[in-house]
Amino acid sequence: MELTRGGSGLHLRRYTPARVDLACAGRSLATGEVLDFQLAHARARDAVHALLDAELFAQSLREELPGSPEVLVLRTLAADRAVYLQRPDLGRRLHPESAALLHGDGCDVAVVIADGLSAVAVERSVVPLLQSLLPRLEGWVIGPVAVVSQGRVAVGDEVGALLRARLSLVLIGERPGLSSPASLGAYITWGPGADRTDADRNCVSNICADGLSAEMGAEKIFWYLENARLRGMSGVGLKDGTRVLL
């Protein structure tokens, strides 16, 4: 039986991460190619469905972050993954029991960590990122760190508002792709509250082993936090400001 490697013999793989020059069996793909794809998809699926052990993760934050911050474990109205995936509105709202844990002493920034679509990304990237970021925030009043299960980006609005935070920083597992199953995103929102929309946020995306390093991610996030605080705003307007400052 004949297996052919690509059609081209041009070594196209050198030029793109795309799946070019695939080996064939007849007109279909050879076994190895099919299984490679299945593995990539399986990794992405496992990342989507992996549960964040919030208590254990919170403990690791208390132990590993500078200054041993207070860490709260919260959940949303989305009871499980199936509900979470179908009802984005529920993943944006805190369960009343969790909301009751938050008190508004006021702070400069509320750090909110949500599993999002990749708990794996949270487990891998949040600690090194915050280890790099928190020392930069000298003189900032940082609220208790919130770990939210079944959370979406906008849950940071409710957490931030209840903590009376001037800014929220949401760190969340991004939608896994076949080539990046564990990528973390960061969203910065000035004046977190119920009336905020995506246009009011700035985003630093693709923080992971193959993407933005923890150090680089922290630097970008710090830029947004500092400039949001200076200018009293975040979102589209702040992005425009970047160009002026450059």
Add this chain to the structure above:
Amino acid sequence: MLLRHTIDSVSYGFRDLKDLLAKATPARAGDELAGVAAGSAVERVAAQMALADLPLRVFLNEAVIPYEADEVTRLIVDSHDAAAFAPIAGFTVGGFRDFLLSEEATGDVLTGLAAGVTPEMAAAVSKLMRVQDLVAVARKIRVVTRFRTTVGLAGRLSTRLQPNHPTDDPMGIAAAMIDGLLLGSGDAVIGINPAGDSVARTGELLRLIDGVRERYSIPTQSCVLAHVTTQIAALEMGAPVDLVFQSIAGTELANASFGVGIGMLEEAYSAALSLRRGTVGENVMYFETGQGSALSANAHHGVDQQTCEARAYGVARRFAPMLVNTVVGFIGPEYLYDGKQILRAGLEDHFCGKLLGLPMGCDVCYTNHAEADQDDMDALLTLLGAAGVNYIMGVPGADDVMLQYQSTSFHDALYLREVLGLRAAPEFEEWLRSDAPRRLTLPVVSQLAGEGL
């Protein structure tokens, strides 16, 4: 208008036409999310029974979104062809389904009806159809379009070659293009989704495709799927624009969230026509759509997502497009939860588009947070082939490394052509038989990629 249907002495009431359409829709996540879906399985069937008894004429008198409030409604109402509607004017929605399946409804008859069928009528009848009905009726309708190739002929299946790259690297794009061309992909269009939406980048990528196309005399058309205003700006600066692309939706508000309106599309259409770059025809527009886009922009007016989708086809058909495809599973599980919902939505969209006279293709696809996998895509792909879909996507190994979702591969198209005995567009098939593909070499393409910059 209150509509009622009684089952087991329980009377189910439906507030108005849009409520009835939403509740008659087969179950899907987006309608549940919007709070417009039927509350129970029996209520859904009650709605379908009430809908089956509803005269088609009602659709001409009651708009799901008011005429005054929405330019898409105005377009649908103002462009309705009463003469084309006349042969079906006496039907109920259920009677229309029976007619569509009858031997009397030949391809020619159905083509003649298209201008008399409104998007809402198409959506309504599709809600009463099973998967096999959606295949059987769509299969009868051929919508043929032309630019440098002829797409949509009976017995043919075309592909859009989609050589995306995460950073738009010209060599990376050229490599994926060569891979696809050597595997017989690209007769519908070679279309790149750019990572960045800039006029300069759009021009560079268009020159890259155009250079390869001219060097190897490839009969196909190119497209860079930036925002329509970006493409027109590139065109005005002399870029070789073949097809002009835009994502569209079924309400004025949702289109506004895409930054477009019908007037803007009209300007783009005349600009593209004025270049006269087509050799065998003048279909110059390319549209993508997908169920859930209106809800996602909070612009659905309480109308179910499948009816909104059909209304997008009402916008598309004004512009005699070369290509229209639903990107069915891209939007995610909040709108189409699993393989079953994606499969039915893909076939509904294909059917409604064809019934309304559009050259429908489909991006058979899913994301990693949807309950779907390659088996689901194989099933939808094969059913669409049986339904006579005009084209599907060709993505290296089905894995789009820029958009991070899974579509269909070059090999998937070869599979479909083989099992269903389908062939490429005639002009492209002739090119594949020539010695031109064997001359495709990377050094020359890399030179062209360099010139593109």
